[in-house]
Amino acid sequence: MTQLGTRPRRSRFAPEVLPDGRRRFSHEAVVARRVLLAGVLAAGVGGGVVVSRLSGDDAEVVPAAGAAAPAPEPAPSAAPVAVDGPSRTAADSPWVVVNKQHPLDPRDYAPPLAVVDGKEVAAVIAPDLRSLLQDARRDGVDLSVTSGYRSFQRQTSVHDSAVARDGLESAESVSARPGYSEHQTGLAVDFGGRTQPGCLLKNCFGQTPESEWLRAHAGRYGFLLRYPEGATATTGYDPEPWHWRWVGTDLVQRVAERGTATLEEFFGISGGAAYA
Structure with missing residues (x-):
């Protein structure tokens, strides 16, 4: 005391x-x-x-010495978001989400095709794609389609060539394995232009008048920029300002209203760089 x-x-x-x-x-x-x-x-x-x-x-x-370090918390998994509309898993759906976690079913799926600007694309997108190209040219912007539909066999060749040239890790940041490619749906289009031919399939395409026109107008024809800047961790791919995906004007509007950048975020579907 x-x-x-x-x-x-x-x-x-x-x-x-x-x-x-x-x-x-x-x-x-x-x-x-x-x-x-x-x-x-x-x-x-x-x-x-x-x-x-x-x-x-x-x-x-x-x-303390000898103690096991706490295990890192697992990354939160995407929770599916309820959205009325077409299927997100059916290979022939305009809303199908294809990424490294979600392959096509069947893997060798092939859509009904049409030819636009000398390239094969899914027949369902042909009217909107033709209108987009015509209206761009009317505005003085000479857009071209550099790639559209690729078969399972063609995507195998594209992927193998990229791996042989750049190594597996680098190649798979830009090239999908067969069965996991949006191009195989026929709904994806790679655009090019004539103002800067050296920017074909390169990031500098994003600074061209053709890219500027697409960002301002492509949504009116149902096209969505699929691999935007800052979304690699979600999509699994490096930014590709030339790669646009047709989903229809209804979904383009819904994505814009919600303010999401990717289909994975909008639908709450997993993605990323790891293959399932």
Whole structure:
């Protein structure tokens, strides 16, 4: 018991409180704290004790020697979003989501085809694609279709060539495996233009008048920029300003209204760089 008229003895671990309210540890307090920490660490080596690294007024929690580090929290999985409309899994659906997690079913699916601007595309997109090209040219923008439908066999050749040229990891940031490619649906179109021929299938296409026109008008014809900047972790692919996907004007409007950048985000469907 503390006697009246005497001050309680201050713990040697406690800081001195200065007149301005700040706290200061004496040399004795610092040494004592370090001795305590060393003892706790020694005791915790065998038991995996979690301790605090003491430094001034900060405490950083660290695992003791021999303790297993906490497992990282798993990335949240995409939760499907209820949206009325066509199927997101049927290969012949205009809303089908095809990525590295969601292949086509069947893998060798082939759509009914039509020819637009000298390239095969799914017949369902032909009217809108023709209108888009005609209206762009009317506005003085000479867009061209550089790639449309690719068969399973053709996509196999494209993917194998990319791997042989760039290595597997680099190739798969831009080229899909057969059965996992939007081009196999016939709904995807790679556009080109004549103002900067050297930007064909390159990121600098995004700075051309053709790309500017597409960003301003392609939605009116049912086309959505499929691999935008900043979405690689979601789509699994590097940005491709030339790659547009036909989904129909209804879905383009819904995506814009919700403010999402990708089909994966809009529908709550998993994506990313890992193949299923």
